[in-house]
Amino acid sequence: MAAPTPTLARPGLSPTIEAALRAVLGDRLQLGEAIRIQHGTSEAHFAVMPPDAVAYPENTGEVVALVRICRDHDLAVIPYGAGTSLEGQLAAVKGGLCLDFSRMNAILAVHPEDLDCTVQPGVTREQLNAWLRDHGLFFPIDPGANATIGGMASTRASGTNAVRYGTMREAVLSLRVVLADGRVIDTAQRARKSAAGYDLTRLFVGSEGTLGIITEITLRLHGLPQAISAAVCPFETLEGAVNTTIMAIQMGIPLARIELLDEVQINAVNRYSKLDLAEQPTLMLEFHGTEAGVAEQVEMVREITTMNGGGDFVWSNLPEERTRLWKARHNAYRAGVALRPGATGWSTDVCVPISRLAECILETKADLAGSSFPAPIVGHVGDGNFHVLFVLDPDNPAEEAEADALNERIVRRALALGGTCTGEHGIGLGKKRWLREELGDAVDVMQTIKQTLDPQGLFNPGKIF
Amino acid sequence: MAAPTPTLARPGLSPTIEAALRAVLGDRLQLGEAIRIQHGTSEAHFAVMPPDAVAYPENTGEVVALVRICRDHDLAVIPYGAGTSLEGQLAAVKGGLCLDFSRMNAILAVHPEDLDCTVQPGVTREQLNAWLRDHGLFFPIDPGANATIGGMASTRASGTNAVRYGTMREAVLSLRVVLADGRVIDTAQRARKSAAGYDLTRLFVGSEGTLGIITEITLRLHGLPQAISAAVCPFETLEGAVNTTIMAIQMGIPLARIELLDEVQINAVNRYSKLDLAEQPTLMLEFHGTEAGVAEQVEMVREITTMNGGGDFVWSNLPEERTRLWKARHNAYRAGVALRPGATGWSTDVCVPISRLAECILETKADLAGSSFPAPIVGHVGDGNFHVLFVLDPDNPAEEAEADALNERIVRRALALGGTCTGEHGIGLGKKRWLREELGDAVDVMQTIKQTLDPQGLFNPGKIF
Structure with missing residues (x-):
């Protein structure tokens, strides 16, 4: 852990800057300190690093004005969605202005006939799906937490449906972005595909707020x-x-979800969500299609399951049963922490x-056998992606050191197997040391692009690099 | 048409440069002039612009050595695959060294258990699919021409299967790239998804050889x-x-292919491929799935077809019949020119x-009614993408001017409908004037990235910008 020390004691904004921001x-x-601390506190194990101030912009024009003020006064700009990122993306390591997008939460347009929509960054995925239901549509990317679309785009989020519907990389059609010099660009038109120049959409998706501030997102729907x-x-x-x-x-069954929870995680979920699932390694599955298509998929998966020592399927076919099941899965992180x-x-x-997933998980499970703290495993296993949750006593530095060593073994193992240190949480503060080990000189190219688009280092400093 | 004049009369390489290249x-x-002219001649309407020399590298190390020599002598570098690009991407507008990748055509690795493979850029899609067949796999991206994988990655190609399987944007997992300073980077690991830093893979896919030279491609397979x-x-x-x-x-039927050919194109295809299709607007369709799934899809499409004045389906279920059908479709461009x-x-x-496709095609068809030359329409209509092929007398400048005016109307119409000037052919020389109209200041960001990664303007000069 190389997290910077908290900056609670910062002197705050100068009267000049405050007046300029206040004018907008x-x-x-x-x-206020409480609001600043809230915006500098992540759900994960990072130190609290609050910004100097929190702004609640209402439109792109205001974001432009704020970025210009921050540029003129060399004040960092940190975009903030729902605060559910897991690698310290929201931490204000140099203080600065947090842009809280909770007031930019409008669904600007839905085009059911084109299976797309345009939203502001503060729209949450649950809010969007509630709105879309009446159109017979849904937005499939589901990282568990009720994250904002802006945050999900920024971290290239994925989650439980990615095995079938892809990640935010595939879901975003176009972005409106405020650049460090205050210019506003749209990265693409609304057409489903394009070969018009460099793929700026994908460049900003996953850039964790370090290259520009996203103020509109056009999404593919299903x-x-x-x-x-x-x-x-x-x-x-x-x-x-x-x-x-x-x-x-490998058989190409178009599963919508295939989620692994080990027996430790099932125990945590049972306690937290008041379920009585058998405390064994478990798959949670979802099948989408026509009636006949779903029946066919189920039959194929059942055969494979039986071959591999799986028990009976417990079905959740009613919408409310399914909701209860996936809510329990979504709360796996909090259940683990609890x-x-x-x-x-x-x-x-x-x-x-995927072919290396069994050895990667089984060797990891063996690593965890002697750990001093609970460490449930949960995984979007259809993508080859899994999480170990270290449940740590924050007052015991020995546990943090032990977790760090375990994480190092897990990351090194994944890299040796052709994998990545982060399937979906991003680099933030927590994975910076691994990015170079994973991608070598490619990181220099990323830094060159960062330097070019944000020479002052205004946007979300201290993240990724 | 703003194509530069041909450079046939260029003086050629200095003895110093020639000796340095010869040493590698x-x-x-x-x-030789014939080889240079061949490498400066595109399948489309662009003037012949040959390079000063053609290199046939055999590995990444040689590409690095060549790039370094070209950098030291300020000689342009133009990557060359199968020469099937349609926007003049191969034209050596400033002369320079053409890198012909026909000797880098090895399939380096196939991982059937991970549904991926790694190939050199000179591998063609037909070569790859012939190799994969024994593994029970296929690579779906199919632009018609037997293009190389390197060329397809560079132009973000798509084609007939994109409606179901996506484009090269979705198909490429990772790239090995030689940068303008001679460094070699790998843009990603082989994992199916990652949130590790900026998406350099997608930055190079579609960059038309202007940002780096691709020497290895890792692809998702099906x-x-x-x-x-x-x-x-x-x-x-x-x-x-x-x-x-x-x-x-709009109904979400997972069609593998849905291709439109108007009656002019069908006439051309009948003549060229010796078929006797009814000379009417026609859809060519392909369905992939389980037996039951395909039957279900067919039934749904048949109902829609009947509602819209479609005739009977003529089936091609035997592999050789299907091959004949799609070969005819693939030859649509050549059939039109013929x-x-x-x-x-x-x-x-x-x-x-997609909701604007009918008005876009129908108004375009009306535009074509009075044209002085044949202008068949063919389209990957499931993506909202279609092509009008202007079949021009190269000795008649009035026809080129007429085509230019028609193209302008078509592009402006598409942009007004939220579309793009290029669905899959790229910008090259031919669409430069439209890129700015489509994306405005975003083009400045692209140019900044170009300037940063290739400050000398070494790689494929004159393209995109």
Whole structure:
């Protein structure tokens, strides 16, 4: 852990800067300590690093004005969505102005006939899906937390549906971005594909707020499936659950979700969400398609499951049952953290080629056998992505050191298997040391681009590099 | 048309440069006029612009050595695949060294268990698919021409299967790239997804050889479908064919291919490929899935077809029949050009949101009614992308001017409908004037990135900007 020390004691904004910001924002500039601390506190194990002030802009023009003021006064700009990022992306390591997008939460346009929509960055995925339901549409990217679309675009989020519907990389059609010099660009038109110049959309997706401030996002949508079935299946062994996943992916079965929870995670979920699932390695599955198509997928998966020591499927076909199941899955992180009162969470995030997933998870599980703290495993295993959640006593530095060593082993193992240190959480503060080990000189190219587009280092400083 | 004048009369390489290149390449440096002209001649309407020399590198190390020599002597570097690009991407507008990748055509690794492979840039898509067939796999991106994977990555190619399988943007997992300063980077690991820093893979995909030289490509593959059915369906009207497409896409039917050919194009295809299709607006369709899944898709599409004045499906279920059908479709460009002896082709390439496709095609068709030359229409309509092929007398400047005016109307119409000037052919020389109109200040950001990564303007000068 190389997290900077907290900056609670910063002197705050100069009267000049405050006046300039106030002229744009009025009461929507907040300087109170409680609000600043809230905006500098992540859900994960990072130190609290509050900004000097929190702005609540209402439109792109205000964001432009704020960026210009910050540029003129060399004040860092940190975009803030729902605060659910897991690698310290929101931490104000140099203080600065936090842009809280909660007032830019309008769904600007839905084009059901084109299966797309345009939203402001503060729209949350649950808000969007509630709105879309009446159009017969849904937005599939689902990282668990009720994150904002802006935050999800910034971290290239994915989650439980990515195995079928892809990640934010595939979901974003176009972005409106405020650059460090105050210019506003649109990265693409609304057409489904284009070969018009460099793919700026993908450059900003996953750039964690370091290259520009996203103020509008156009997203691809999908029609609600005719039929949806969800099931839970316990396995005798972790290996059986992982091998079921590998075989299903290799056979090309178009699963909508295939999620692994080990017995430690199931125990945590049972306690937190008041369920009584068998405390065994478990797959949670969802099938989308026509009635006949879903039935066919289920039959194929059931055969594979039986071959690998899986038990009976427990079905959740009613919408409210499915909602309960996936809500429990979404709360896995909080359920894990709740295993120890007062604990903080630290989630690993490696992703490997699917053929190497069994060895990667099983060797990791062996690593965890002697750990001093609970460490449940949960995974978007259809993508080769899984998380170990270290449930740490924040007052015990020895545990943090132990977690750090375990994480190092896990990351090194994944890299050796052709994998990545982060499947979906991003680099933020927590993975900076691994980025270079993973991508070598490519990181220089990234830094060159950062330097070119944000020479002052205004946007979300201290992240990624 | 703002194409530069040909540079046939260039003085050629200095003895110093030639000696330096010869030391790397030996006989694999070619200076003969015929070879240079061949490498400066595109399939489309651009003037011949040959390089000063053609290199046939055999590995990444040689490419590095060549790039360093070119950098030291300020000689342009133009990568060359199969020469099938349609916007003049191969033209050596400043002369320079053409890197012909035909000797870097090895399939380096296939990982059937991970559904991916790694290839050199000179591998063609047909070569790759012939190799993959024994593994039960296929690579779906299919621009018609037997292009190289390197060229397809560089132009962000798509084609007939993109409606289901995406474009090169989705197909490329990672690239090895030689930068302008001679460094070599890998843009990503082989994991299926990653949130590790900026998406350099997508930055190089579609950059048309202007940012770096691609020397290895790792691709996502797909399992061969259990069942494949292909059909041809003629329509009473162009509108009926387009509306069938729109409805099928809006209903979420997972069509593998849905291709439109107007009656002019069908006439050309009949002549060129010796078929006897009804000379009406026609859809060519392909369905992938399980036996039951394909049957279900066919039933849904048939209902839509009937509603829109479609005739009977003519089925091609045997592999050899399917091959014949798609070969005819792939030859549509050449079939169109063959409508007039000695003609050259000029293909437009707009792509619009699917709901606007009918008006875009129908108004375009009306534009073409009075044209002085044949102008068949063919389209990857499931993506909202279609091409008008202007079949021009190369000795008649009035026809070129007429084509230019028609193209301008088509592009402006597409932009007004939220579309792009290029769905899949790229900017090259031919669309430079439209890029700015489409994306405004975003083009400045692209140019800044170009300037940063290739300050000397070494790589494929004169393209995109």
